[in-house]
Amino acid sequence: MLLRVESTSNALASWTRRIRRRHRHDGTRIAILFCALGAPIGCASEMKSTPKPVYYIGTYDIDNPELFKQYPTRVAALLPKYGAQVLASDTSAYVIEGKARKMNAIIRFPSREAALGLYNDPEYQEAKKIRHASTSNGTMVLVEEFQR
Numbered sequence: 001m002l003l004r005v006e007s008t009s010n011a012l013a014s015w016t017r018r019i020r021r022r023h024r025h026d027g028t029r030i031a032i033l034f035c036a037l038g039a040p041i042g043c044a045s046e047m048k049s050t051p052k053p054v055y056y057i058g059t060y061d062i063d064n065p066e067l068f069k070q071y072p073t074r075v076a077a078l079l080p081k082y083g084a085q086v087l088a089s090d091t092s093a094y095v096i097e098g099k100a101r102k103m104n105a106i107i108r109f110p111s112r113e114a115a116l117g118l119y120n121d122p123e124y125q126e127a128k129k130i131r132h133a134s135t136s137n138g139t140m141v142l143v144e145e146f147q148r
Contacts, residue, residue, distance in 0.1 A: 051110060051111030051112070051113065051114075052111065052112075052144045052145055052147065053108055053109065053110055053111065053144070053145040054108075054109050054111065054112045054114075054115050054142045054143060054144050054145065055087070055106055055107065055108055055109075055142070055143050055144075055145065056084075056105070056106065056107040056108075056109065056115055056140065056141070056142055057105070057106055057139075057140070057141050057142075057143060058103070058104070058105045058106075058107075058138070058139070058140045058141075059100075059101040059103065059104050059105075059137075059138070059139050060101050060102070060103050060131075060135040060136065060137055060138035060139070061101050061102045061103070061135060061136050061137045061138075062091070062102045062103055062134060062135055063134060063135060063136050064133065064134040064135075065134075067130060067133060067134040068130070068131070068134035068135065070127075070130050071127055071130045071131050071134065072089075074123075074124075074126070074127035074130070075124070075127055077123075078118055078121060078123055078124055078127075079107070079118070081118070081121075082109060082110075082114040082115070082117050082118045082121075083109065083110040083114055084107050084108065084109045084110075084114065084115070084118065085107065085108045086105070086106075086107050087106045087107065087108050088104070088105060088106040089103075089104070089105040089106075090103075090104050090105075091103055091104075101137060101138075101139075103135070108145075109142075112142055112144070115142050116142075
């Protein structure tokens with residue numbers, strides 16, 4: 001695809017939006033392309049993509065409820081540091097298909113980096129030990145928010 005280069009950054013920003021919609025590029029490649037074609041360097045900042053929100057989905061069985069009681073409060077204390085918000089946390093989920101676990105939680109993070117930041121935070125490591133010692137059959141995944 002050949003592009004006609006215009007000198008205004010408004011035209012570049014407009015092309016960027018069209019290319020992103022059409023080709024789902026992350027913005028960095030587009031900025032490099034335009035800068036290589038002689039576009040002003042300042043336009044690169046306009047073209048950087050914003051991080052996509054991600055959702056942590058965790059399911060597990062609680063084997064030791066007394067020990068597990070320490071886990072939620074430790075995690076809740078760390079959530080604001082990473083801009084996270086608990087959307088759902090339920091120990092009596094309604095099963096539609098398959099086998100439900102005792103604990104089911106969904107937490108929204110502003111980015112994958114924020115979610116992994118919490119998971120790797122030194123303060124979370126003790127909470128993780130509590131979770132490992134008090135639960136089984138755990139699955140934890142991060143999924144990106146659907147962008148329309």
